Amino acid sequence: MLEAIDFLDYETGEVERLGAADLGLGYRTSALKRGRVGVVLSVDFALTRGEGPDALGLPVAYPQLAGALGVELGDRVPVARVRQTVLALRASKGMVLDDADHDTWSAGSFFTNPIVSAAFARTLPADAPRWPQEDPPQDLVVPLGDAWEVADAIEREAAARRRREPAGVKLSAAWLIERSGVSRGFRLPGSGAAVSSKHTLALTNRGTATAEDVAALARYVQAA
Structure with missing residues (x-):
């Protein structure tokens, strides 16, 4: 932490x-x-000292990590095994430094998944990855009365919530970038910076990039 x-x-x-x-x-x-x-x-x-090489980590909370470990979400796994698996996953995306691999000379996973309105999300192709965002929980006001009136009020409120638009819809930045025509490995003419050849969210230094090269590439991708 x-x-x-x-x-x-x-x-x-x-x-x-x-x-x-x-x-x-x-x-x-x-x-x-x-x-x-x-x-x-x-x-x-601030790190927490384990109780030996077989000490268990916190419950696994990420689906991709759970899949790589072969466990269910919420399971606990020895910390050493989690570390090895996380490093392997990150290395596969060029996120563990390797002097021989320019994809790892990276400014990191540069772009965030945007959150848009439900109306805008509906204009995208059906295969566009999307994750509706829930509204923050709100207090339910229940009128005084007999049990039937209370139950009816709860059901009417639940039905109303089901009809509401979601607070927003999160989209996949990687999907949007690739559909805009910016492919893995893309670079501007004469630039030392390029999109990673492993995934489109990372901007990398191919050996001669300046800070302005990276900034110019980021602006181009965002405008694409």
């Missing part, structure tokens, strides 16, 4: 110690992406 970072603030020129609570962490986002400009110099993680 991330505990703190040392952050060089470009505006002040000072190095600040920021705790996890100060960072506004979310899915591929943080306070550092919403106004603060600088460089993360170091990161501290």
Whole structure:
């Protein structure tokens, strides 16, 4: 678990110690992406010591990892086995550094899955991967009365919720990028940066890329 970072603030020129609570962490986002400009110099993680090589990890929560381990979601597996499997999965996507493989000279999994309206999602082809997002839970107001009235109120509210549009629909960024004409390995003329040959979410340095090469490629993909 991330505990703190040392952050060089470009505006002040000072190095600040920021705790996890100060960072506004979310899915591929943080306070550092919403106004603060600088460089993360170091990161501290708080680790939990296991009880030996066979110590069990936390319950497996990711379907792809569960499939690779051959277990069910929620099962617990020895930490060493989880580590080996995660490294193998990440390496297959070019996300474990290998000096001989330029796909691993990467700016990471660069693009996030967008969340759009249900109406927009319906305009996409039927084979477009999509995951409806649930509304945040809301309190149900039940009127006073006999059991039949209460049951009827609950059923009417449940039916109304089923008719509502979802809060949003998450789409696959990889699917959208590939359908836009940007294929694996794509690069702009004369650029040292390219889309990974393993998957379209990663932007990579083919050996001579500058920061502007990566930024220009990102802008092109987003506009495609």
